[in-house]
Amino acid sequence: GQNIDQPTEMTATEGAIVQINCTYQTSGFNGLFWYQQHAGEAPTFLSYNVLDGLEEKGRFSSFLSRSKGYSYLLLKELQMKDSASYLCAVSKVTGGGNKLTFGTGTQLKVEL
Amino acid sequence: DTGVSQDPRHKITKRGQNVTFRCDPISEHNRLYWYRQTLGQGPEFLTYFQNEAQLEKSRLLSDRFSAERPKGSFSTLEIQRTEQGDSAMYLCASSSGQAPSGNTIYFGEGSWLTVV
Numbered sequence: 532g533q534n535i536d537q538p539t540e541m542t543a544t545e546g547a548i549v550q551i552n553c554t555y556q557t558s559g560f561n562g563l564f565w566y567q568q569h570a571g572e573a574p575t576f577l578s579y580n581v582l583d584g585l586e587e588k589g590r591f592s593s594f595l596s597r598s599k600g601y602s603y604l605l606l607k608e609l610q611m612k613d614s615a616s617y618l619c620a621v622s623k624v625t626g627g628g629n630k631l632t633f634g635t636g637t638q639l640k641v642e643l
Numbered sequence: 644d645t646g647v648s649q650d651p652r653h654k655i656t657k658r659g660q661n662v663t664f665r666c667d668p669i670s671e672h673n674r675l676y677w678y679r680q681t682l683g684q685g686p687e688f689l690t691y692f693q694n695e696a697q698l699e700k701s702r703l704l705s706d707r708f709s710a711e712r713p714k715g716s717f718s719t720l721e722i723q724r725t726e727q728g729d730s731a732m733y734l735c736a737s738s739s740g741q742a743p744s745g746n747t748i749y750f751g752e753g754s755w756l757t758v759v
Contacts, residue, residue, distance in 0.1 A: 575750070628738065629748070
């Protein structure tokens with residue numbers, strides 16, 4: 532089975548930096564995804580890490596350590612519109628495709 | 644590239660009725676997924692198609708649920724004899740399976756189901 536843990540809620544200040552952690556236990560690991568989800572909307576793809584290390588994409592970066600079963604999403608220069616749920620998802624190979632197992636999400640609130 | 648499209652976006656139905664959702668994946672994406680999401684939870688995997696073949700089904704997908712992708716393009720998810728516990732957002736997603744970003748899964752806007 533797969534077990535994914537991430538904090539339920541976080542609060543940060545506009546303009547600041549926030550790090551959202553995700554730990555996982557899984558077999559057949561095929562990568563880790565981060566998605567952003569605003570209330571009532573579908574998840575939007577942010578990043579995909581399959582190898583160890585840091586992937587940077589503008590204000591967002593994602594890090595993966597496969598040996599530790601650990602990832603984080605780093606958001607810089609926070610804006611009010613970054614208030615959303617951030618979902619960590621572990622990918623496992625299935626029948627030629629990849630199946631995602633999601634954590635429950637971290638609700639980020641950005642304040643003035 | 645118009646993204647993953649789902650229809651209807653919202654559906655309210657009476658308990659016991661059947662409902663069907665349609666998904667049009669991103670053009671030329673051969674992999675299509677259905678997920679279900681309830682409030683405060685992450686999406687849960689329901690089923691996966693590669694082209695027209697349904698290659699995996701979750702145990703969450705009871706006998707009342709059936710999904711098809713007859714020509715390997717659009718897909719439908721039907722729920723028969725709906726129950727209040729079926730109320731959720733049903734998400735469709737697709738991926739290309741082609742390097743370099745073939746494993747990236749893109750979600751549609753979801754179909755909200757409310758069973759009353």
